[in-house]
Amino acid sequence: MDELRVIETPADFDDAVRRIGEGEGPIAVDAERASGFKYSQRAYLIQMYRRGAGTFLFDPPQIPDFSALQSVMADEEWVLHAASQDLACLREVGLEPDRIFDTELAARLLGMPRVGLAAVVEELLGIHLAKEHSAADWSTRPLPQPWLTYAALDVELLVDVRDRLVERLVETEKTSLAAEEFDAVLRREPKPVGPEPWRRLSGIHAIRSPRSLAVARELWLARDEFASSTDVAPGRLVPDASILAVVKALPRTRKALADLRAFTGRASRTELDRWWAAVERGLTTEDLPATRIPNDAPPPPRAWAMRNPEADARLRFAKAAVTEVAEAMDMPVENLLTPDHLRRLAWHPPAAPDLGSIRAELEALGARPWQIDATAQRISVAFVDASQSVLDAEKPVS
Known part of the structure; x- marks a missing residue:
């Protein structure tokens, strides 16, 4: 493979825009961030591929304005793998798709056992795609050639993957429901x-x-x-x-904090004054947090049998009914219906669990039309059967 170059000058950018505009068919798009290294979630590399045009690696920090590229891509289908991970950082630089094809989501809807890009x-x-640089610090400059090769392969095969998935969606009659799911990701x-x-602090519970x-x-x-x-x-x-570790130990002096061996990290000692000032504020403030925050989510299902046997x-x-539908449609149950939607519906059901009421509740919760069509009738029947089972259990034994 020839040495890959990152597009970072106005002349190279203009040439790439022209060539992408002259290409044909969908445009594969991917972005690399520096998650785990940087505070921001900005894109540090944006990769694109289009048949008849080639592969392009853009350096977003060096490109102040992506509007020319957006204008030639606006009416085309963008192909992404796990689009929800990249849409925010693409939008941050002014790249906004109108139509997408999400290869990871399509693989899920088709019931493929593994949906990572390499597996798909x-x-x-039939091509083995190494993923050894997926967790790299993409803010590194200059980017090493092996990283660029990895990044290019992420998009160079994506349009071919999309075409195979389209064939399978047609064969399984899932084209329209996939389109609804892609649009939901885009509009979310x-x-x-x-x-x-x-x-959100890990372990705070x-x-x-x-x-x-x-x-x-x-x-x-x-x-x-x-x-x-x-930006770290x-x-x-x-x-x-x-x-x-600090929260559990509650050190009462700066020295006690410094002596706490479990208090680690690259800035744990260099910024010790900062951390001790925070500890002091916590130890002296009258603004004490509530131990629990109220929310409208149902309690954990393991507690339902005692608290609300009917629910x-x-x-x-x-759940049994929806699982049967998911198995018949050969897709994960969580893609058929968001589990939280079902839990909320079961905890707060409509007054009468008829089909119309169930459909309306699912729509209000955010379920897509195809999901409602596939599950509402079965849920309505399941709720009636559940009520009868509770009544039967309460009948005295004669």
């Missing part, structure tokens, strides 16, 4: 950041003391602020486990 390429094309709003993002939670909050916020200002992944500065029966009967 091997099954459909990003999850809003919760009011207390520090509660085991902490019950409001004072300890206050220390955890202040340390998390201090780490997040420093990580953002330096928070866990590389101070791992979650180190924050939890437990509805969930068990409906």
Whole structure:
């Protein structure tokens, strides 16, 4: 293979735009970030391939304006693998598809046993695709040739994969439902950041003391602020486990914090004053967090049998029915219907579990039309059967 070059100059960018515009068919797109290394989720490399045009590797930090590329791609189908992972960083630079084909999602809907890109390429094309650089720091400059080769292969085979998947979708009569799923991925709003993002700290669920939670909050916020200002992944500065070690020990002096051997990380000692100030705020604040935050989600299903036997029966009967449908359609049950939708429906059912009511509830929860068509009738029947089973269990034995 010839040496690959990254597009970073205006002249090379203009030439790439022209060639992509002159190509034909769908455009394969992928992006590489520096997750685990950088705080931001920006793209540090964007790869594209189009038949009749070739492969292109763009360096986003060096390209201030992608609008010319967007204009030649806007009306074309973009092919991505696990599109939800890349859409945000593509949008950040002004690249916004109108139509997508998600090869990973198509593989799921077809019931393929493994849906990673390498596995899908091997099954459909018989080509072994090494994935040894998937976790690399793509902010590195210059990017090594082996990394660029890996990145190019991610898109060079993607259109061929798409064509094989299209054939299978036609054969299994799943073309229209796949289109609904692709559009749902494209139109899905990003999850809003919760009011207390520090509660995402790994292991925080085991902490019950409001004072300890206050220390955890202040340390998390201090780490997040420093990580953002330096564009370094928070866990590389101070791992979650180190924050939890401090929270459990609750050191009362700066020296006690410094002596805590479980408090590790590249910035654990170089920024010790920062962390001790956070610990002090947590130890002295009157603004203590609640031990639990209220939410509208149903409780864990394992608790349903005792707390709400009717809901437990509805969930068990409906899960069995939906699983049967998923097996008949040869796809994972979670792609047939989001498990959270079924749990919420079983916990808060409509007053009358008739077909119309179930369909309306599923639509309100965000289920797609094809999912509602495939499951609503079975769920309605399952709810009726569940109610009868509860009544039968309550009848006295004669």
